Amino acid sequence: MKVQHTDETVEVYDLGGLDASNSVQFRDQVRASMKASERFIEIDLSATTFLDSNGLGALIALHKTTCSRNGLVRLVNPTPPIQQILELTRMHRIFEVVKR
Amino acid sequence: MVPSPLQTNDGHSLDVAFRCDYAEVRLALEAITSFLRLHRLTDDEVMGCELALAEGCNNAVRYTDAAGREERVRVRVLCTDARVTFWIHDHTPGFEWPAEVSLPEGDSENGRGLFLMTSLMEEVHYFRGRHENILYLVRTRGAPAGSERSDRVESADELRRRISENDQIITDMAEELSFCYESLAAIFRHSADQGNGSTKADFARRLLIDLIQIIAADWYVLRLLPESGGVLNFLVASETFFSDQPINFPKAGGTNNSVEVEAAIVRQNVWFDQHRPLLLEDPLGRIKPGASGVVHPIFFGERLMGTLVLGRNLNRIPFTAGQLNVVGTFSDFLAIQFVNAEIQETLIHSKLNERELDIARGIQQSLILRELPSAHGIELIGHCESARQVGGDFYDVIECGGGQLLLVIADVMGKGVPAAMFAAILRSLFRAMPRGEVRPSQLLIQANRLLYRDLSAVDMFITVQVLHVDGVTRRLRVANAGHCPALVAAGGSALAQALAPEGLPLGVLEDAEYSDQEATLTPGARLLAYTDGLVETRNPAGDLFGYERLGEWLATKTRNGSSVQSMKQELIAELTRFQRSDVLQDDQTFLILAG
Numbered sequence: 110m111k112v113q114h115t116d117e118t119v120e121v122y123d124l125g126g127l128d129a130s131n132s133v134q135f136r137d138q139v140r141a142s143m144k145a146s147e148r149f150i151e152i153d154l155s156a157t158t159f160l161d162s163n164g165l166g167a168l169i170a171l172h173k174t175t176c177s178r179n180g181l182v183r184l185v186n187p188t189p190p191i192q193q194i195l196e197l198t199r200m201h202r203i204f205e206v207v208k209r
Numbered sequence: 210m211v212p213s214p215l216q217t218n219d220g221h222s223l224d225v226a227f228r229c230d231y232a233e234v235r236l237a238l239e240a241i242t243s244f245l246r247l248h249r250l251t252d253d254e255v256m257g258c259e260l261a262l263a264e265g266c267n268n269a270v271r272y273t274d275a276a277g278r279e280e281r282v283r284v285r286v287l288c289t290d291a292r293v294t295f296w297i298h299d300h301t302p303g304f305e306w307p308a309e310v311s312l313p314e315g316d317s318e319n320g321r322g323l324f325l326m327t328s329l330m331e332e333v334h335y336f337r338g339r340h341e342n343i344l345y346l347v348r349t350r351g352a353p354a355g356s357e358r359s360d361r362v363e364s365a366d367e368l369r370r371r372i373s374e375n376d377q378i379i380t381d382m383a384e385e386l387s388f389c390y391e392s393l394a395a396i397f398r399h400s401a402d403q404g405n406g407s408t409k410a411d412f413a414r415r416l417l418i419d420l421i422q423i424i425a426a427d428w429y430v431l432r433l434l435p436e437s438g439g440v441l442n443f444l445v446a447s448e449t450f451f452s453d454q455p456i457n458f459p460k461a462g463g464t465n466n467s468v469e470v471e472a473a474i475v476r477q478n479v480w481f482d483q484h485r486p487l488l489l490e491d492p493l494g495r496i497k498p499g500a501s502g503v504v505h506p507i508f509f510g511e512r513l514m515g516t517l518v519l520g521r522n523l524n525r526i527p528f529t530a531g532q533l534n535v536v537g538t539f540s541d542f543l544a545i546q547f548v549n550a551e552i553q554e555t556l557i558h559s560k561l562n563e564r565e566l567d568i569a570r571g572i573q574q575s576l577i578l579r580e581l582p583s584a585h586g587i588e589l590i591g592h593c594e595s596a597r598q599v600g601g602d603f604y605d606v607i608e609c610g611g612g613q614l615l616l617v618i619a620d621v622m623g624k625g626v627p628a629a630m631f632a633a634i635l636r637s638l639f640r641a642m643p644r645g646e647v648r649p650s651q652l653l654i655q656a657n658r659l660l661y662r663d664l665s666a667v668d669m670f671i672t673v674q675v676l677h678v679d680g681v682t683r684r685l686r687v688a689n690a691g692h693c694p695a696l697v698a699a700g701g702s703a704l705a706q707a708l709a710p711e712g713l714p715l716g717v718l719e720d721a722e723y724s725d726q727e728a729t730l731t732p733g734a735r736l737l738a739y740t741d742g743l744v745e746t747r748n749p750a751g752d753l754f755g756y757e758r759l760g761e762w763l764a765t766k767t768r769n770g771s772s773v774q775s776m777k778q779e780l781i782a783e784l785t786r787f788q789r790s791d792v793l794q795d796d797q798t799f800l801i802l803a804g
Contacts, residue, residue, distance in 0.1 A: 128231070128235065128263060128267070129234065129263070129270070129271070130235055159259070159260075159263075161263045161264060161267070161322075161325070162264055162319075162320075162321035162322040163267065166318035166319055166321075167318075169317070169318045172316065173316060190253075190256045193256075194260065194325075197325070197328055197329075198312060198324065199312060199315070202315065203315050203316065
C-alpha cells in the first residue's frame with residue numbers, strides 16, 4: 110500500500126486484498142497518515158483483488174473519520190468483482206465510487 | 210513442523226485443515242480457489258465462493274475460545290458438475306443463526322458477513338454441535354464449460370461394464386468382511402436377492418432386519434434421497450408407526466428439526482442420545498422420544514443415496530465403533546445394490562428399445578417388393594433406405610389387370626413401430642381396394658376415412674401419392690395427400706413437370722377431398738415419385754438438393770434415355786455426391802418409371 114497527499118486529500122493506492130488479516134492495520138495506517146488539514150480520502154481499488162466484510166468495515170471506519178472532518182471517502186476504479194460486492198452490500202450508497 | 214494448511218485432494222473433493230489464524234485462512238482460500246478453477250468454475254463463481262468462505266472461515270477464527278484454538282478449522286469442498294458444497298467445521302462456542310439475515314445500518318462497521326454468505330450461496334445452514342459446529346454452504350453451478358452432458362445416454366456395454374465393476378466391489382467387500390464380522394452370511398444371503406425380482410423395499414427390509422440383530426439395535430428407518438435432492442423419501446422402517454411422509458430440507462436460513470436431514474446435509478453420522486435428545490418437532494422424535502442412536506448417510510462414491518437411522522429405545526448404551534463399522538458396510542452394500550438395480554432398469558429399457566427397432570425394421574422390410582411388376586413395356590424400379598432409425602417410408606406397386614398399375618408412395622410421419630405399423634396398414638388398405646378402372650382420388654378419400662380416427666388418436670399423419678398408370682393408353686392419373694409432387698419428363702423435353710394436385714395428408718381432416726390430375730406418358734418419358742428425404746438432402750454449406758435440381762437431373766437422364774436400373778444407381782450416387790458423405794441424413798425412397 111502506498112500513500113500520497115494532494116491538497117486536502119490523502120490518496121491511497123497499490124492496495125491488494127483487504128480482508129480480516131490486514132483490514133485493521135490498513136485502517137490505522139490511513140488514519141495515521143492523515144494530516145490535520147486533510148478531510149478527503151481517495152482509495153484506488155484498481156489493484157484490489159479481494160474485499161470481504163472486514164475490509165468493508167475498515168472502509169466504513171475511514172468514512173466516519175472523514176465525516177467528522179466534513180469530508181468523504183472516494184473509491185476509485187474498482188474492478189468489476191469489487192464493484193459487484195460494493196453494490197451487493199449497498200456500499201455504493203455510502204461512498205462516492207468513481208471511474209477515471 | 211507440520212506444514213499448514215493440511216490438504217487432501219481426491220479429485221472431486223478437497224479437505225483443508227488450518228490453524229486459527231487469519232493469515233492461514235488466506236492460504237487455505239488460495240488452495241480452495243485453485244481447486245475450484247481446476248474444476249472449471251467461472252471467475253464469478255470462484256469469487257462468490259471465495260468471499261463466502263472467507264466470511265465463514267474468519268468467523269471460525271475470530272470466535273474461537275482458548276480451548277478451541279488448539280484445534281484446526283477444517284474445510285471440506287465437494288465439486289460436482291451441478292454444484293459446489295462446502296462444510297466448514299469450527300470449534301467456537303457457536304451462535305444462534307438469526308431467523309432473518311439482513312444488511313446492518315449503513316455506517317455499521319460489522320455484521321455483513323452472514324449477509325454476504327446468504328447472498329452469494331444458494332444454501333446456507335449452520336449446525337451447532339457439542340464439540341464442533343458445521344457451516345454448510347452450497348453454490349449451484351452454471352453449465353460447465355466444455356464438459357460433457359451429465360445426462361448422456363450410456364451404451365449397453367458401458368452399463369454392463371459398470372455392473373461388472375460394482376460386482377467386483379461387492380466381492381472385495383465381502384472378502385474383507387469374512388475376517389471381521391458375522392454379517393458375511395447375511396450379505397451373501399441377500400446379494401442374490403436383488404436379482405430375483407424383489408423390490409428395493411423388500412430387499413432393504415430383509416437386509417436391515419439382519420443388521421439390527423447383528424448390532425443389537427431396536428429399530429431402523431431408511432429414507433432415500435432422489436437425484437433432484439432437497440427431500441428424504443421414506444422407503445422402509447422396522448415399525449409401522451414411523452412416518453412415511455417425505456421430509457423436506459429447510460429453505461436457506463430456515464430451521465431444521467430433523468436429524469435425518471442434518472445427516473444428509475452434513476454428510477456425516479449424526480448421533481442422538483440423552484445429551485442431544487431428538488426434538489419433539491423431529492419426525493423421529495415424535496415416535497421415539499428419549500431414544501438413542503445414529504443417523505448414517507448412505508453413499509455410492511460421492512453420491513448421497515439416503516439416510517439410515519438405527520436406534521435403541523430408552524436407557525441403552527450407544528453403539529460401539531465395531532457396530533458402527535458393520536452399519537457402514539451394510540450401507541455400502543445397500544447403496545451398491547440400489548445403483549445396480551438402477552443400471553439393470555436402464556439396461557432393460559435399452560434392450561426393449563433395441564427390440565422395438567428390430568420389430569419395426571422387420572415390418573418395413575416386409576413391405577418392400579422384391580420384384581416390381583411391369584405392364585406393356587412400362588418398366589419400374591424402386592429404392593427405399595432408412596437413415597439412422599426405422600422410418601415410415603414405403604412404396605408399393607399393385608397390378609390391377611388389363612395392363613394397369615397402381616403406384617403408391619407414402620411417408621408416415623413418425624419413427625419406430627407405430628410408423629411401421631401404419632405403413633403396413635395403409636399398404637394392406639390399398640391392396641384390398643377394388644382393382645380395375647380406379648380413381649386415385651377416391652382411394653385416398655376412402656383410406657383417409659378409414660384411418661382418420663386411428664391416426665389422429667396418436668397425432669400422426671401420412672403423406673401419400675397414388676398414381677394410376679394405364680399401360681395400354683399410356684394415360685396417367687395422379688392424386689396427392691400432402692406428398693411431394695411426382696416429376697415426369699417427356700422424352701424430348703428439357704424440363705420435368707410436377708404432378709401435384711392439392712390434398713391434405715391422411716389423418717388431418719376426416720372428410721378431406723382429393724382430386725385427380727391426368728397426364729400422358731409419351732414414348733421415352735420417365736417418371737419419378739419420391740419422399741421428401743431426397744429434396745431435403747443438404748450439402749455441407751447447408752443448401753438443399755431441392756426440386757429444381759431433382760427436376761433437371763430427371764430431364765437430363767430422360768433425354769439420354771437412361772435405363773431405370775442405371776437411373777436408380779445414378780440418383781443414389783448424385784445424392785451422395787451432393788451431401789459429400791455416404792452417411793444418410795434422412796430416409797431415401799423413390800420409384801422410377803420408364804414409359
